[in-house]
Amino acid sequence: MTIRQPRVGGRARSGGRPTLEEVAARAGVGRGTVSRVINGSPRVSERTRAAVEAAVAELGYVPNTAARALAANRTDAIALVVPEPEGRFFAEPYFSDIIHGVGVALAETEVQLLLTFASADRERRRLAQYLAAQRVDGVLLVSVHADDPLPDLIEDLHIPAVVSGRRSASEPLASVDSDNFEGAKAAIGHLLGRGRTRIATITGRLDVYGAQRRLDGYRAGLSEAGLEEDESLVEPADFTEEGGRRAMSALLRRRPDLDAVFAASDVMASGARQILREQGRRIPEDVSLVGFDDSAIARHMDPPLTSVRQPIEEMGREMTRLLLAEIASVDAHHPRSARQLTREQVLLPTELVVRASS
Amino acid sequence: MTIRQPRVGGRARSGGRPTLEEVAARAGVGRGTVSRVINGSPRVSERTRAAVEAAVAELGYVPNTAARALAANRTDAIALVVPEPEGRFFAEPYFSDIIHGVGVALAETEVQLLLTFASADRERRRLAQYLAAQRVDGVLLVSVHADDPLPDLIEDLHIPAVVSGRRSASEPLASVDSDNFEGAKAAIGHLLGRGRTRIATITGRLDVYGAQRRLDGYRAGLSEAGLEEDESLVEPADFTEEGGRRAMSALLRRRPDLDAVFAASDVMASGARQILREQGRRIPEDVSLVGFDDSAIARHMDPPLTSVRQPIEEMGREMTRLLLAEIASVDAHHPRSARQLTREQVLLPTELVVRASS
DNA sequence: ATCACACATGGGAGCGCTCCCACCGTACCT
DNA sequence: AGGTACGGTGGGAGCGCTCCCATGTGTGAT
Known part of the structure; x- marks a missing residue:
């Protein structure tokens, strides 16, 4: 029979990273105690804790995450x-x-x-x-x-x-x-406050829940102000600039008397603005425009775009x-x-x- | 004495993810063999491999990375x-x-x-x-x-x-x-080919090695063409747009006769262009301008900027x-x-x- | 048939940790 | 004094894998 040698090679002790056991030996305590200190358990006396912490510092001990993950069944x-x-x-x-x-x-x-x-x-x-x-x-x-x-x-x-x-x-x-419903409602409230009454909206893809909620908020804002719902002021689009342009064209054709537009995204608002300008409508004198997202586009648009900010961070x-x-x-x-x-x-x-x- | 119960709780077998051992049992082989199959070892017979793969598929086995990392000392x-x-x-x-x-x-x-x-x-x-x-x-x-x-x-x-x-x-x-030296040299070669002979350069921070190499390339390009070194054509900057402006002003003051500028970054080239325009120099008729990085700036500059592309990807x-x-x-x-x-x-x-x- | 050797396979040991049980000592009660 | 309680501690077991040694099992050469 042969005597089993301890495994050597990569994981040899010499020069490797220190283990819990080594820290324990150094501090003159048991493995469990070191583990308790490392994990901040309260059930350790002050003296022992200090001794262990010293040993940890001297050895530059850092727990091996793989071992911890395996034993504790979590990865942090x-x-x-x-x-x-x-x-x-x-x-x-x-x-x-x-x-x-x-x-x-x-x-x-x-x-x-x-x-x-x-x-x-x-x-x-x-x-x-x-x-x-x-x-x-x-x-x-x-x-x-x-x-x-x-x-x-x-x-x-x-x-x-x-x-x-x-x-x-x-x-x-x-x-x-983010509260898409209230955000949209606030935008409508703002436009109403500016004296606008024929407020159109360009929606996002309505299979996206957030877009639906923005539309709901638009409707709630109008009805709370006692305005009747008017489907000719609602035009669906798809969150793209091109979609914004198409929707704006359709709205102007249908309702040349509109005096405000709430677009469910800044990108679509940007498309809408292009059409409004082509058609000679001044912003905001003739038509007020409000977007959603408060993205970089909003700040750099001409004129800068009023928009609903989402608290992304x-x-x-x-x-x-x-x-x-x-x-x-x-x-x-x-x-x-x-x-x-x-x-x-x-x-x-x-x-x-x-x-x-x- | 009490009989030690197997640990229960979170890691109970029921419903948990299958382990190697369970796959082995299912396939009717040993643990080692399954491990070999998983790791693609060639020392497994075709029959066994198929049996193990079937068991893996049936059980939806996925190796536990923590255990693997601990045993094999690597994390993948x-x-x-x-x-x-x-x-x-x-x-x-x-x-x-x-x-x-x-x-x-x-x-x-x-x-x-x-x-x-x-x-x-x-x-x-x-x-x-x-x-x-x-x-x-x-x-x-x-x-x-x-x-x-x-x-x-x-x-x-x-x-x-x-x-x-x-x-x-x-x-x-x-x-x-990237080969900053050859990149810069190529830029100079290109300018020489355009008939330019009084080629200035705006360098980056020379404590950045790459900036130094670009300057070296500039010098090598000129000397290989038999042109004398002329320190009045070299102006250090710091990779910023503002630095590019300052350097360009200094160069024009010192060498109003220059007919080309090699900037060690597109951002600095952009700064240089502003000054050249202010001073009424046309690009490229009066002064040729070349940048470095081929960033988005280069493509959108007016006129679009010749630049040295680094193969970033x-x-x-x-x-x-x-x-x-x-x-x-x-x-x-x-x-x-x-x-x-x-x-x-x-x-x-x-x-x-x-x-x-x- | 015998030996040698390759190939295929099973399973023990061990990776470094956490968890938990057993045990120790001390403080406090009766 | 004896009992109880409890904070503090040591260390066994086990997490799921890889590695490697030992043990089959089959093939071809002798």
Whole structure:
């Protein structure tokens, strides 16, 4: 028989990173005690804690995350999943703001943020594998389309998740959204205050829940002011500039007497403005124009566009808060199968930014 | 005495993700064999492999990464470290291109990309912890400044790493850079071909190695054409638009007879153009202008700017290739302390994009 | 038929941690 | 004095994998 040698090679002790056990030996305590100190358990005497901390500092000990993840069944990492090609991701300041908000919310925790793109089908599959492999404790999903299968997949996997922008009134996942309804209503209130009464709207794709809510807000704003609904003032579009142009043309043809336009996005407002100008309507003298999103476009338009600002960074913060809470609740109620996720729905207030176009 | 119960709770078998052992049982083979199949070892018979693959599919088995990382001492993840605040990161298309390149290089591997920002000091410390905790197998470093301590830190940790843009001629880490010298020389060659002989240059911050190389290329281009060096045609700046304006003013004051300007960045070229226009010099009739980077600015300038294109996406690809190679070589030569990293230096060719400004 | 050798396979040990139970000592009560 | 309680501590077991050694099992050469 041969005596089994301890495994040598890559993980040899010499020069490797120190382990818990080594710290314990150095501090003259047991492994469990060191673990308690590292994890900030209160059940450790002051003397012992100090001794362990000294040993940690001397050895430059850093816990091995893989071991911790395996033993504790958590990774202390969350993923921000962007179901878009990188190109669009970088083009839109939206994402930058979201990430910033997430970063703020994570700053005081030990949780790491991972960014993942998943536009192509192939990448989707990879992502599914990734999530199933339990590499993250939870997922932030931004910019999901109504027909995206990703959220359902995540739901099946029983992974804590938060989406930005509900997909419907009965969003099954926890979500953070801006108050599209009130935002639109405020825009209408503002236009009414300017003395406008024939207010048209250009909507986004109505299969997007947020677009529907903006339309609802438009209608509520008018009816609360005692104005009758008038479908000839409503023109659907698709969130694009070209769509904005077409819708504006249609509206002017149908209702040449309109004195204000509420576009459900800045991009569509930009398209509308082009047509208004071509047709010789002055902004804001003849027609007031209001957009939605308060994007860079709004600030740089001529004249600068009044727009409804969404608190994007705050949405990022809030999403993170919700996700961390879900993860914590899962840890608590152990049974992984029967867990209760909170599925909280948060609605953040919007703000009307008034500029020269109204 | 009490009989020790198997641990229950979160990690109970019921409903949990299947393990290797369960796949093995299902396929009627041993644990080792399943592991071999999963990892694509050739030492498995065709029959067995098929049986295991069937079991994997039936159970929806996905290996647990934490366990794998712990046992194999690798994570199959690399980090892209951006020592900039997120804002700048998103503002510059440079990063988007790099990431795209990295993504392409990673597409055919199982390696996951993590994005990490680390501008503030606090974040730096976190990052250092993160790396020490062995959460990634290697690091891609972009946009490092000459005085950044991060690369040295990474070097001390003996973590495979690749930087984009060497910090000096003797870069200690593996690096990928574009050929600034030849790029600049080509720009000068082009201007000479246009019949220009009094060619000035606006340099970047000369403590940035790349800026120095562009200046060297400028000089080499002139001397190869038999022109004498003339320091009155060289004006240092700092890569900013304002710097470009100042440098251009100084050059015009000193050398009103100049007939071409090579700016070491498009942004500086943009500043230079403003001054040239103010002074009534026509581009390109009176003065030819060439920039560097071929950024969006170059395409949108009036007139469109001739510029030296860097193969950014390819740099991302190449960095990834180098990093994966380093990681592989580390795995091979086990002893973690005495490892030999390749420290390869790659120089990618640039390309002159000729537009109306020259 | 015998040996040698390759190839295929099973399973023990161990990666570094967390969790939890058992145990120790001390303080406080009866 | 004996009992009880509890804060503090040590260390076994186990997380799910990889690695490698030991053990079959089949093939061709002798």
